[in-house]
Amino acid sequence: MKTFFTFLLLLIISYPVVSQTREKGPWWPNATWGAQDEAGASNWITPDKIIKALTYAKEGKVFELGHPYERTMPFGGTRSYKLSVVDTGPAAGTNKQLGNEEVISGELGQVGTQFDGPGHIGALIKYGDGTMKGVYYNGFTQEEVVHPDGLRHLGVHNVKPIISRGILVDIPLYKGIGRLTNSYEVTLADVRGALAKQGIAEGSITPGDVIIFRYGWAQLWNTPQEYNRNPPGIGLEVAHWLIDKKVTMTGADTAPTEVQPNPNKELVVPVHQELIMKNGIFNLENMDLESLAASKVYEFLFIFTPTRFVGASGSPGRPIAIR
Amino acid sequence: MKTFFTFLLLLIISYPVVSQTREKGPWWPNATWGAQDEAGASNWITPDKIIKALTYAKEGKVFELGHPYERTMPFGGTRSYKLSVVDTGPAAGTNKQLGNEEVISGELGQVGTQFDGPGHIGALIKYGDGTMKGVYYNGFTQEEVVHPDGLRHLGVHNVKPIISRGILVDIPLYKGIGRLTNSYEVTLADVRGALAKQGIAEGSITPGDVIIFRYGWAQLWNTPQEYNRNPPGIGLEVAHWLIDKKVTMTGADTAPTEVQPNPNKELVVPVHQELIMKNGIFNLENMDLESLAASKVYEFLFIFTPTRFVGASGSPGRPIAIR
Amino acid sequence: MKTFFTFLLLLIISYPVVSQTREKGPWWPNATWGAQDEAGASNWITPDKIIKALTYAKEGKVFELGHPYERTMPFGGTRSYKLSVVDTGPAAGTNKQLGNEEVISGELGQVGTQFDGPGHIGALIKYGDGTMKGVYYNGFTQEEVVHPDGLRHLGVHNVKPIISRGILVDIPLYKGIGRLTNSYEVTLADVRGALAKQGIAEGSITPGDVIIFRYGWAQLWNTPQEYNRNPPGIGLEVAHWLIDKKVTMTGADTAPTEVQPNPNKELVVPVHQELIMKNGIFNLENMDLESLAASKVYEFLFIFTPTRFVGASGSPGRPIAIR
């Protein structure tokens, strides 16, 4: 019941969309990294943070946290991924060189294991002068951001390599089940329960940490229809906790990380807005956390280096954990 | 003069292409990682190797070693790269969510900062039974490897994350010049001279290390015609030294890493064949080593995680050094 | 001087953008083909019109009116075209079947010889209720039309095959020069002069005819920089004459058909708006009219069948004339 009221309260605080100007708005942390910042919460990854993060690798064992990219992946909506091998021609030189390359096309950055950068999600809001404007992280407007050849601001290339302390929050472990059910909203109580069960003190979380949620959903990766249907996930309650913790990135083993649909049916991916747009906190989706969980690895060196596609909304890549 | 004879001798040893079978051939290190191996020299990256590599990060300072990806990059031949921003539609929900994503197409893995995987380069050779066959790393044949939807063997997804000790070999520093000249072949003497000048003992190189050559060529990145015209690079002499050292990966700040054209005009990218095809040693091309060199960072934690595009010949990505 | 005033008058009539509603607006010919029409001026191509058009083919000689599609074409802005051949695999069956196919990508419909469909061009206008809305042919709004997976209305697949009487208007012939100069605006006097010289009575033009302008610009096709720099073309004066004549389609041997830039520097492709948006008159660009002109063929059976890419703004294809 208390959770429900907290939830309501948060909703009231966040919505409806309020009037604001770029100079003065509740949504972007200008105070933190300045009005021109486009790197968001990756700014928490300082040299000291990195040196500390490396100490979580005790044995050098690597865990893959992403899925390989292939045409049989579950896709959101009508997104696509296509790889075609191209033979570079007949044997060349007296050394009879042969070669292959490939043409790849698709919504890279928004298919497979996918990283949402600062320009992926915005909102249409009413400005102080009464006009409606699209707005993105740190107050950049639709007009400043969107361009057919690549975002003019907030492209994913602005995000710093994410080398940090990673924490796995294994919700099914806490619940004692194999995987969560459709549309289940993970509560803050769940998160705290899981951390406690895993032996991680909530107070140990420091700015720049990467907090990844396991729902057990990667088990459905090879059955795309089931995978795509109403996944469980965090909601606004946990989103605000992540914001309080000043994490650099969250992520999970579903396509949106957040619960689908939101319990408030009038909201469309509100967690994305809270994290990415308002706080520059990134979101790595479609992860595969099964082997990490099976090995009971809950704290680790986390590495993800978003590919610097200039002006892209997101990035594919290969997140790993090193214990 | 001695170098020249060594070079000749190496050529004679390596060419012309000799008859061999998959079971018995001088070209692939079956003995090392087994007949089914597709990970090549990334197998050198063991847990112990990783733990040792992390110790090279003393301060946590990150250096970008690659270029951002954009349509103005220098391209090899007719390769291409295209990013188009797609607006995901009108404001959704009462939270007025806006979104962007992108469609990307092109020879990803062979444009921009590009990593050559085990299936990129092969050779047409005469087999013991007299037939000519295309052959790749570890003896996989053209028939086993090539498929229009993705390489059936030796796809880049088989390569392990490359987290190792990195060594920069700064040839222009050794030569006392800004950058090398067109078609200059870097000799083993140059490499040894540079290592000595940089204070790195050749004997300290151990299997799995990553050795990266700076030619100063990234200075030409923004003038594609100059960048693409006959870059300097290593030749077969240095390639064989790299093989002896059992490195996991080499790379440089030019498109082919190796000198273009080869001094022996009859050979087409022979260093690629020696390294990738015969020894499973990978090659990261079109790097940007200027800031690393300017900071005189010669030993470092090197991180590159090839994106697991299933069946691809190569991978884009974001190599970094951490001092 | 008179032309200049006519021009000014037309500008005043057309601009600034006036308030209107979908139900009542000066811009779309609801009266002609109904409020749901998406086929525009291709509706003029009736069975009778086709039977009459066929009579212009006297000898059966075919003239190609388009350019072949290749990567060396002049492109507008950052548009692109890429074709990669894909080998479909090893010889199959005892008949040892080999096969090739290709992957093509790019702004098809807006590269090379390109046909602008009804959803290509719109305008932002003020509606009766004071709101600003994007609007397209026949009053369809931005919201009704635009969708990331294909236009929801006014896709090029709605256009009927264009089989009609074609008329070539050879302006350089009339002017006695090889080709027009940069940014020259073709006047109505030019058009009338050319028709007269060619022996075509203006009064013979009937609804559904296709009127194609030759500027001699295809001579620059192989020098893309020259081709793209400020081509000559028709302006609003001739556009309104085309509208009066109720043509189905116009076209020319430049990228925009209309003069670039418009003599009124504040207007961006206004002829496109007049023809496509307000009147559903289509525009076939980047034609090659040299052989037709060399053979002095001024009236002909014109055939162009826009490819039915559902929801596309335009179409590539192969326009031909048959004398």
Place this chain on the structure above:
Amino acid sequence: MKTFFTFLLLLIISYPVVSQTREKGPWWPNATWGAQDEAGASNWITPDKIIKALTYAKEGKVFELGHPYERTMPFGGTRSYKLSVVDTGPAAGTNKQLGNEEVISGELGQVGTQFDGPGHIGALIKYGDGTMKGVYYNGFTQEEVVHPDGLRHLGVHNVKPIISRGILVDIPLYKGIGRLTNSYEVTLADVRGALAKQGIAEGSITPGDVIIFRYGWAQLWNTPQEYNRNPPGIGLEVAHWLIDKKVTMTGADTAPTEVQPNPNKELVVPVHQELIMKNGIFNLENMDLESLAASKVYEFLFIFTPTRFVGASGSPGRPIAIR
């Protein structure tokens, strides 16, 4: 029984693959159009042929013979088609111009209504000198034809516009059924029976005619799994009859036009080889013949203008019939 022996005989004549040289081979009609010909049976479309063809349009009524292109089409194997709308930017000029374009990618020419050009299908054959070589129409070799950036010979751009007399052969009409059954091979007796029932004298067929087979299969277009499973079609018997008739093009309402699989399970698309490779007779697949058949239109003006994608194996487009 007689048919069966004819079939066997044809098989024996055609297979196994015989030794031949480019200069002397049974497979390509050098004698007809010369050793350099790349236009194949489109050469039958002479000016006289066109003038005669136009006379089949009596009423000017147009029938669409192809399907629109969309992402829900049935695809062969892993082929793909993707269209993404790109907004060209904010309102431009005082005329507030808005614009849309699209990025399209996929195996164009081999998806949807698709035209197989002269370079689509070849065979691996033994040459006079004992070597095995890939060979295509008119004796062009794999080496001469295949290039990653586009076929160097036999690209679809060599095919002339196909404007000819069209004949619909409605097999289900003859059989008195709604559509043929899976894997049914249409016999020559079927074809002759259908022509007779439709009132078309076989003797009226002249070189350059276009003969299109209806199987009723377009009824399954919206159920891709059923559509793709073992369609009926012509076999080698009818293929040889088409060759005798010197048609320019055949086609049908299935993906391969020919029966799948071939009754001789060792043969892979042998009709493609007979028609395209050996005789330069083209094949238009995935047609929609339902409305034409419903209107009992069996002879007509046929128009298909392959898009001149340089070096492509095939072409999309919009075939039409005009009665």
